[in-house]
Amino acid sequence: MSDSGILTGEYFINGDEACAEGAIAAGCRFFAGYPITPATEIAERMARRLPQVQGICIQMEDEIASMAAILGASWGGTKSMTATSGPGFSLMMENIGLGMMTETPCVIVNIMRGGPSTGLPTLVGQADVMQARWGSHGDYEVIALSPSSPQEMFNLTIEAFNLSEIYRLPVLILGDELVGHMSEKVIIPPSDQIHQVSRVRPSQSPDGYLPFMAGDNLVPPMACAGEGYHVHVTGLTHDEQGYPQTTAQVHERLVRRLADKIRHNTSKIIQVEEFETANSEVMVVAYGCTSRTAREAVQILRSEGKKVGLLRLITLWPFPEERIRQVAQGIKAFIVPEINYGQIAYEVERCSQGRAETVLLPLMGGAIHTPENIMEAVKEYLP
Amino acid sequence: MKIRYQPIVPFDQEGFNRLKDEQHGLHPDDQYLKPGRIPHIWCPGCGLGVVLNTYINALKMTGIPIDRSVVVSGIGCTGRVAGYLNMDTYHTTHGRAIPFATGLSLTRPDLSVTVFSGDGDLFAIGGNHFIHAARRNVNLKVICVNNFNYGMTGGQVAPTTPVSARTTTTPYGNSEASFNLPYLAHASGAVYVARWTTFHARQLVNAIAETFSIDGFTFIEVIAPCPVGYGRPNKIGSGLDEMIYYKENSIVQNGADPRNVDIALKGKIVVGKFSEEKRPTFLGEYEEKILKKFRRTET
Ligand SMILES: Cc1ncc(C[n+]2csc(CCOP(=O)(O)OP(=O)(O)O)c2C)c(N)n1
Numbered sequence: 001m002s003d004s005g006i007l008t009g010e011y012f013i014n015g016d017e018a019c020a021e022g023a024i025a026a027g028c029r030f031f032a033g034y035p036i037t038p039a040t041e042i043a044e045r046m047a048r049r050l051p052q053v054q055g056i057c058i059q060m061e062d063e064i065a066s067m068a069a070i071l072g073a074s075w076g077g078t079k080s081m082t083a084t085s086g087p088g089f090s091l092m093m094e095n096i097g098l099g100m101m102t103e104t105p106c107v108i109v110n111i112m113r114g115g116p117s118t119g120l121p122t123l124v125g126q127a128d129v130m131q132a133r134w135g136s137h138g139d140y141e142v143i144a145l146s147p148s149s150p151q152e153m154f155n156l157t158i159e160a161f162n163l164s165e166i167y168r169l170p171v172l173i174l175g176d177e178l179v180g181h182m183s184e185k186v187i188i189p190p191s192d193q194i195h196q197v198s199r200v201r202p203s204q205s206p207d208g209y210l211p212f213m214a215g216d217n218l219v220p221p222m223a224c225a226g227e228g229y230h231v232h233v234t235g236l237t238h239d240e241q242g243y244p245q246t247t248a249q250v251h252e253r254l255v256r257r258l259a260d261k262i263r264h265n266t267s268k269i270i271q272v273e274e275f276e277t278a279n280s281e282v283m284v285v286a287y288g289c290t291s292r293t294a295r296e297a298v299q300i301l302r303s304e305g306k307k308v309g310l311l312r313l314i315t316l317w318p319f320p321e322e323r324i325r326q327v328a329q330g331i332k333a334f335i336v337p338e339i340n341y342g343q344i345a346y347e348v349e350r351c352s353q354g355r356a357e358t359v360l361l362p363l364m365g366g367a368i369h370t371p372e373n374i375m376e377a378v379k380e381y382l383p
Numbered sequence: 384m385k386i387r388y389q390p391i392v393p394f395d396q397e398g399f400n401r402l403k404d405e406q407h408g409l410h411p412d413d414q415y416l417k418p419g420r421i422p423h424i425w426c427p428g429c430g431l432g433v434v435l436n437t438y439i440n441a442l443k444m445t446g447i448p449i450d451r452s453v454v455v456s457g458i459g460c461t462g463r464v465a466g467y468l469n470m471d472t473y474h475t476t477h478g479r480a481i482p483f484a485t486g487l488s489l490t491r492p493d494l495s496v497t498v499f500s501g502d503g504d505l506f507a508i509g510g511n512h513f514i515h516a517a518r519r520n521v522n523l524k525v526i527c528v529n530n531f532n533y534g535m536t537g538g539q540v541a542p543t544t545p546v547s548a549r550t551t552t553t554p555y556g557n558s559e560a561s562f563n564l565p566y567l568a569h570a571s572g573a574v575y576v577a578r579w580t581t582f583h584a585r586q587l588v589n590a591i592a593e594t595f596s597i598d599g600f601t602f603i604e605v606i607a608p609c610p611v612g613y614g615r616p617n618k619i620g621s622g623l624d625e626m627i628y629y630k631e632n633s634i635v636q637n638g639a640d641p642r643n644v645d646i647a648l649k650g651k652i653v654v655g656k657f658s659e660e661k662r663p664t665f666l667g668e669y670e671e672k673i674l675k676k677f678r679r680t681e682t
């Protein structure tokens with residue numbers, strides 16, 4: 001283990017464990033969580049690993065408390081994370097909204113299982129995509145990343161921390177049971193090759209400091225507890241001073257900035273992997289574990305000479321609207337396999353604006369698509 | 384879709400400066416209050432001003448600098464306390480002040496973290512967090528303002544409302560049993576438990592000041608008038624009448640068994656410091672039993 005506590009080397013670990021290692025590599029030193037399948041391994045790994053780097057891991061009384069605690073820790077100046085699955089994610093919603101409104105950097109991992117309700121605790125689902133986007137009340141923009149392998153659980157957890165620190169908001173990782181529980185080779189690079197970003201701190205003195213006054217990038221520098229800035233942090237609509245101002249004018253200004261700080265930077269945030277997309281006539285759009293099946297289907301079809309490609313969504317939110325719009329111009333159809341009854345497919349359909357057909361391949365959870373499922377759908381358009 | 388946004392009205396820096404400069408600094412306690420925040424939102428006769436004042440006086444008495452103390456509140460009239468204090472203050476979600484403060488206190492053990500909230504916030508929606516933080520003995524100074532009802536939402540029943548008391552959601556009188564908060568706090572593991580009313584301002588200052596130097600989860604219940612939600616509907620009267628009721632019906636009984644300090648409608652109120660004990664804190668144990676194992680020795 002290096003000085004930074006990063007376990008540089010090659011490992012055969014599962015996605016949940018890789019996520020915990022990614023968090024530690026990103027500089028996370030506070031974890032609060034509540035056990036839930038299939039995310040428990042993250043908490044367990046954090047409980048073992050955080051003390052080794054002088055961090056704190058606490059099992060709270062529920063997910064509401066876990067979410068509140070990581071917000072508190074973040075204002076304490078410590079990078080913080082929680083991890084859960086569907087039922088716990090539902091409980092976290094109100095405090096995720098608090099994090100959005102108070103611009104609190106932190107990371108929330110949801111290892112999706114089959115829902116609704118207790119659903120399929122041990123089996124895969126991808127049905128929390130819209131909940132991640134709209135789950136807390138009110139209007140706000142989110143960043144949600146979708147890893148498709150243990151290696152990506154590691155990489156994207158670091159990315160999630162960096163994005164949360166850059167844009168000052170809770171960032172979501174939407175993993176799924178399959179990726180969380182599968183074991184694969186994970187390479188953890190040396191600490192000097194890990195890119196760590198930390199929130200910008202105020203450069204001026206506390207006198208006349210406005211804690212929620214942002215510059216051109218729309219992200220205000222963050223003064224944490226005990227630094228002498230006397231910041232009031234509230235989930236109420238607040239002005240640049242941080243004072244509650246429950247008027248339509250201030251609300252419009254604040255909520256617009258919160259949305260715009262993400263909207264104006266979508267091109268920097270969004271990542272889509274393109275696989276065999278050149279000259280494609282049909283495009284599969286997939287994410288998480290489903291993208292692994294989709295890749296195989298595309299490979300087989302390409303070997304048969306079919307012009308089909310894969311857009312693998314690494315960023316689910318903000319949704320890669322531009323790319324979908326462009327692709328829609330030149331293809332016959334989008335094929336969208338998802339382990340739900342249609343969530344991302346509606347986004348694809350919306351962005352394709354009728355230029356290409358959208359075909360949803362739904363699956364309710366507990367199983368994954370087979371390459372044949374996807375190949376059959378593609379062949380309707382490329383016989 | 385084309386979008387036509389409403390124009391944005393920019394922050395009125397000049398207006399804010401005026402508010403700050405013209406109305407701030409005249410009162411000797413203004414250094415403890417956020418510039419431009421007074422007048423507060425509380426009703427005439429409300430007990431919350433007294434409680435805010437006693438907290439400030441406790442800071443003065445102990446000399447704890449405002450840069451070293453933070454306040455976390457939930458939602459409610461009491462939850463608004465945070466917003467007036469000139470320090471780092473956090474106004475969180477309903478019931479969640481304690482877990483938020485837990486994250487803050489564990490990552491900044493050098494700061495004095497006080498949780499100010501109402502009885503509904505801390506013991507209805509937030510009750511589970513209260514008992515667990517007390518059990519863990521997280522280093523938090525909890526001040527619960529008990530006005531026997533939900534003030535902010537207009538006087539509904541709370542878990543502290545005495546049997547038979549009238550609130551807007553118990554129009555025929557409350558039929559539920561209420562919590563005895565000191566007993567609950569003590570049983571959950573709080574290392575310091577006291578109760579005072581806003582009539583006992585001096586004792587309250589001393590009690591708050593005393594808790595600042597205690598390492599662990601401390602609990603002070605402050606009985607406070609809410610003429611709007613509790614006093615008038617129950618024919619106790621105005622804020623002043625409620626203070627007179629406290630004066631005439633409080634019994635100071637330090638060391639009283641917390642099991643016996645229930646409060647009935649218009650009944651006697653036992654006040655005092657009920658218990659103090661020493662117990663390892665969450666962070667102390669985490670340091671000692673876990674973090675120490677991995678601390679590199681200086682060479
Ligand atoms: C999740 C949620 N539910 C309900 C409310 C509405 N609400 C605001 S304050 C409050 C009760 C406050 O009562 P208490 O904690 O006793 O504080 P007081 O106002 O009496 O000081 C309620 C129910 C809310 N803000 N959030």
Ligand code: SF4
Nearest residue numbers: 425426429460534609
């Ligand atoms: S409603 Fe009650 S608690 Fe709230 S400000 Fe008025 S008097 Fe105080």
